[in-house]
Amino acid sequence: MYEGKSMPRRAWGGIMNVLFIDNFDSFTYNLVDELKRLGCDIRVYRNNISMRELDKIVTGFRPRLIVISPGPSSPREAGICIPLIRKYKGKVAMLGICLGHQCMIAAFEGIISKTVPVHGKKSEITHQNSAILDGIESPFFAGRYHSLYGAEIPAFFNVTAHVGEIPMAIENNAARMFGLQFHPESILTAEGSRIIQNVIKVVQ
Template structure:
């Protein structure tokens, strides 16, 4: 079946439909990962987006039950150069096409993804749609220009109720803004007693759980669209050790008095170099975000920049030692090859242990 990817600037890409034969609207972005398409599809941070994979062959190792980062995908559409419908891997349980059909997600193949990526890099992210109908492109482009993208992604992907992953170690409250399973895995393998709470949890509700530390998860969209989370963090900041990841990093910055801005085309992929300023060491990181903390908004907030992106010098890490809080813009729970960034979870738990020791001897 013929499909079209239509962008608000008038670009029309004709290709072959796979996945669900439905029409979808979203922000068109690109991911530079060579592998990991299953993790991309199931990362809640992609809610509301149509993702273009820059690697030309996608689907060649199929889909398995173990590599999901959420219980279901929230992505709005998938764009590839070549879609493989005969995967070969010993863990494969279904094809990419079957996965997309099961969750009613449309895909389009046969698209010049290099051209599309260059366009996004030049003009920035664009509204787009994938459609299999025959409506004239001019009508669809006009509707795209008038359309609004969703702003309630976090409420869509966050847990609706509190649940726990019991452990014998420190009690960590994980605030779920669209958390990847990898974050929970990193905490539980360190023995933590994890309590997962919804994005709109209040400071009072967190206090009642008597945590040893708080972790702010990743999630989709603009951090300023979650004002209740900013308020909660500002109220509780300094009471417990705090670690923020991706959207959690941006919310921590906003709660501290800093500001955020939308990037031209964002960072999405598994090979982004980040420099840790205290050690001058470079880490290869996994990233997925469209917003960043504004450097000129840090002054007077008590925040210190700890990491920067070597591709564009944007802020990748913050710390407030007086408040026992820190954050990173990238994903330390992801392992795109190296496992180097896992030390951040150990650093967080060391901070928790130190805080508990000080409280005991107070």
């Protein structure tokens, strides 16, 4: 387990506790470092932690946001991610990125399918009516690294961004749950830091 150090208070309300679920991904600490830079206090646990352990952490740490990371596997191989999403829906705000986004779709009986693999591809993304993409031009360029996608999105979510017919962002503002198929922490996503900052503002 990794615990981020506290950072100076920021203009949008100060330090926010973030629980970060690591799906054994090489991008994990790019995301962790960006969240720390934006003033978050972070605890990182891998997806093989038990739900019992996780419940104790949530009770003690009281996160304002749970981030579910990218990863090399599929939602069914993502450890506690789907049970976590179902249990804390509407109780703690969530951000799922790439695999985390797919886990959100799978948790509400959506369908995940294979697509042509894209790894390190810069794509033009169109968005509309998105709380976490507010102030970002449409279209914008972002980095994609995936071979699976949300083929059928549950009614629980609104699709707010896409590349062609592939959903790139999903949101349920009432439950404060957000999914991004692209990687905001990638160097290929020019507005990535602003997107993460938007998430923090929305869930504060």
